[in-house]
Amino acid sequence: MIDISTLVRDNILRLKPYSCARSEYRGEASVFLDANENPMNTPYNRYPDPLQEDLKEKIAEIKYIRPAQIMLGVGSDEPIDLVIRIFCEPGENNMVAIDPTYGMYQVCADINNVEYRKALLNEDYTLDAQRVLDMADDRTKVLFLCSPNNPTGNVLNRREIRKILNNFGGIIVIDEAYIDFSSEPSWLRELDEHPNMIILQTFSKAWGLAAVRCGMAFASEEIIGFFNKVKYPYNINTLTQKFVYEQLEHKDRKNKWVKILLEQRELLAEKLRAIPFVEKIYPSEANFLLIKVPDANDIYNKLVKKGVIIRNRNNISLCLGCLRITVGVAEENEILINELKQL
Numbered sequence: 001m002i003d004i005s006t007l008v009r010d011n012i013l014r015l016k017p018y019s020c021a022r023s024e025y026r027g028e029a030s031v032f033l034d035a036n037e038n039p040m041n042t043p044y045n046r047y048p049d050p051l052q053e054d055l056k057e058k059i060a061e062i063k064y065i066r067p068a069q070i071m072l073g074v075g076s077d078e079p080i081d082l083v084i085r086i087f088c089e090p091g092e093n094n095m096v097a098i099d100p101t102y103g104m105y106q107v108c109a110d111i112n113n114v115e116y117r118k119a120l121l122n123e124d125y126t127l128d129a130q131r132v133l134d135m136a137d138d139r140t141k142v143l144f145l146c147s148p149n150n151p152t153g154n155v156l157n158r159r160e161i162r163k164i165l166n167n168f169g170g171i172i173v174i175d176e177a178y179i180d181f182s183s184e185p186s187w188l189r190e191l192d193e194h195p196n197m198i199i200l201q202t203f204s205k206a207w208g209l210a211a212v213r214c215g216m217a218f219a220s221e222e223i224i225g226f227f228n229k230v231k232y233p234y235n236i237n238t239l240t241q242k243f244v245y246e247q248l249e250h251k252d253r254k255n256k257w258v259k260i261l262l263e264q265r266e267l268l269a270e271k272l273r274a275i276p277f278v279e280k281i282y283p284s285e286a287n288f289l290l291i292k293v294p295d296a297n298d299i300y301n302k303l304v305k306k307g308v309i310i311r312n313r314n315n316i317s318l319c320l321g322c323l324r325i326t327v328g329v330a331e332e333n334e335i336l337i338n339e340l341k342q343l
């Protein structure tokens with residue numbers, strides 16, 4: 001059994017967290033003269049619930065987990081940064097991530113002066129668990145996996161991920177930002193079996209709430225306790241807590257959007273297949289398609305001139321000639337296809 005506290009940085013273990021006014025009392029109260037708030041302008045005058053209890057209860061219901069297994073952050077960016085700050089001693093520890101993948105892991109590692117090691121995926125973007133494990137040494141505290149992966153769009157093989165879970169004694173992060181678009185199940189069902197696993201999901205993609213900045217980390221209660229200790233006390237403001245709570249009542253609408261986008265993804269792939277210079281369309285379990293073309297920079301620049309913006313991934317590992325296209329609504333996808341046809 002893994003003892004999480006042996007993985008945590010000493011200063012974080014010793015840390016006496018900030019105790020906010022609202023967390024210092026127990027019981028019923030009606031007069032709040034403890035936090036130097038303005039008594040007028042209800043309800044915006046009051047500090048938000050630092051642990052977002054109502055919202056977490058709602059999320060726990062939908063995800064079939066316990067509220068104590070949830071941390072909410074300002075986007076996924078916040079838990080990504082916190083994982084590094086909780087477990088990795090700057091200039092001493094390192095982390096390993098698959099390559100290519102989401103760019104934010106490396107940015108957060110660099111900001112924290114934590115060595116970032118890249119474990120290359122296979123040519124077909126499948127995961128080689130042994131390569132990831134071989135890259136880790138006794139200074140490796142965290143592994144980052146992303147499934148479905150950005151920008152490759154594929155789901156990482158379950159058996160390979162399980163091999164990593166069974167053979168690595170540090171923290172394993174699985175970023176599931178695109179899980180709603182995938183036919184594969186989430187790793188959330190195995191949360192109780194892996195006390196060192198952290199699953200990231202977000203409201204930014206399927207839920208259509210990128211502007212709101214709310215991300216979720218799911219993990220053992222012990223890990224969530226460290227997140228709570230280190231995060232800014234009032235990281236999620238009251239407007240966001242209430243708004244996201246309301247949005248969660250419209251799960252059907254989210255599912256309908258996902259269905260539309262999955263249909264559009266297949267339609268877009270079909271139309272791209274008919275364009276002669278598109279050499280390859282990679283299979284996708286996300287809300288985007290990665291394609292390969294002879295001159296990605298040229299096509300990217302020509303589309304920009306037409307006012308159509310896609311993502312140029314030409315310069316990242318294993319993605320020579322690759323462009324990433326987010327699936328839009330039917331009209332947007334048609335405009336893209338028409339512009340490509342005219343190149």
Ligand SMILES: *Cc1c(COP(=O)(O)O)cnc(C)c1O
Nearest residue numbers: 075076077102150177202204215
């Ligand atoms: C888009 C994306 C996210 C979401 O980030 P937020 O900060 O929650 O908006 C997380 N991980 C990956 C891999 C992504 O592509």
